Amino acid sequence: MRAGFSGSNNEREETDKMAEIMYIVVPCYNEEEMLPITAKALMKKLSDLIEGGRISPKSKVMFVNDGSKDKTWEVITKLNELSSFFTGISLSRNKGHQNALLAGLMTAKDRADIIVSMDADLQDDIDAIDGFLDKRAEGCEIVYGVRSSREKDTAFKRNTAQLYYKILEKMGVEITYNHADYRLMSRRAVEALAQFREVNLFLRGLVPMVGFKSDTVTYVRNERVAGESKYPLKKMISFAVEGITSLSVKPIRFITALGFVVFFVSLVMLIYFLITWAVGNTVRGWASTITSVWAIGGLQLLAIGIIGEYIGKIYLETKARPKYIIDIDLEENEKE
Numbered sequence: 001m002r003a004g005f006s007g008s009n010n011e012r013e014e015t016d017k018m019a020e021i022m023y024i025v026v027p028c029y030n031e032e033e034m035l036p037i038t039a040k041a042l043m044k045k046l047s048d049l050i051e052g053g054r055i056s057p058k059s060k061v062m063f064v065n066d067g068s069k070d071k072t073w074e075v076i077t078k079l080n081e082l083s084s085f086f087t088g089i090s091l092s093r094n095k096g097h098q099n100a101l102l103a104g105l106m107t108a109k110d111r112a113d114i115i116v117s118m119d120a121d122l123q124d125d126i127d128a129i130d131g132f133l134d135k136r137a138e139g140c141e142i143v144y145g146v147r148s149s150r151e152k153d154t155a156f157k158r159n160t161a162q163l164y165y166k167i168l169e170k171m172g173v174e175i176t177y178n179h180a181d182y183r184l185m186s187r188r189a190v191e192a193l194a195q196f197r198e199v200n201l202f203l204r205g206l207v208p209m210v211g212f213k214s215d216t217v218t219y220v221r222n223e224r225v226a227g228e229s230k231y232p233l234k235k236m237i238s239f240a241v242e243g244i245t246s247l248s249v250k251p252i253r254f255i256t257a258l259g260f261v262v263f264f265v266s267l268v269m270l271i272y273f274l275i276t277w278a279v280g281n282t283v284r285g286w287a288s289t290i291t292s293v294w295a296i297g298g299l300q301l302l303a304i305g306i307i308g309e310y311i312g313k314i315y316l317e318t319k320a321r322p323k324y325i326i327d328i329d330l331e332e333n334e335k336e
């Protein structure tokens, strides 16, 4: 900060100069019902923050249309016409939440100093952004939004999620407990994230690898106001598997260890059978034979399955296909 200023007017001028441009990136898939509500709330938030001199008046909300099948993109373009607070990009097709979010981050990083990512459904308390900015002022490059409680989620979602975080931790994945993709990142942090070339994306596991000074802000998670969850159980499970296999090789090591144990057990069994044979007992254990055949068979299938999962990942990574393709960029259009 420069010295020599005094008086509130000058101070205000100074904060104006220093205020950073903030983009709020919001991935949207079939959110036509939710968007008008979200847009209204975010617009209020942005104007309050700009009014308070906390962010630059050039700040915007960037909606990412993830190949929606409903009127989502129409709503976004209409919002863009109504107010310069709103901008948007549209992907060429549905690529999933993580890729849509990445597309938004990568586009916004060339226009903003700080980028907040959040879902379209207002489940994440937008007032936590104030806390994000406080941490940013303290010099943080990444601020994670952490849910203080999950009471509003269904008991099933809450329990499975909690178990999942525990498993991830055991697998050696560094992850912030109860943090979804609601966070603030500086341009520097997003540029660092851009260097991660992987196709299999699990952003909340990758962002901590970026490093830099970071902190957390806790908030209460709400219920979805309109529309329904775009994460049915099937998508949730594949997202969970993605999280583990894209960030940890422990499952493969586990298989190796299991292989050793099973092999050792079979040796012990062999010795035991040899002794009973020598003593002269006839073979009785048909049941145990069949059981072990099934047990080993099952283990082998499991092992092949897990290895296959990784080989599938390698296959996709070597292709290095683009993670998303932008069809329309409203801000690019404006410039022309």
Ligand code: UDP
Residues within 6 Å of the ligand: 026, 027, 028, 029, 030, 031, 066, 094, 095, 096, 097, 100, 118, 119, 120, 121, 123, 228, 229, 230, 231
């Ligand atoms: N989403 C997306 N692409 C998809 C699925 C979801 O961009 O293929 C967006 C969705 O519009 C929302 C966010 O990802 O903004 C989180 O989805 P949702 O709220 O349905 O998930 P939940 O909160 O139930 O886990």
Ligand code: MG
Residues within 6 Å of the ligand: 119, 121, 123, 224, 229
């Ligand atoms: Mg949601």
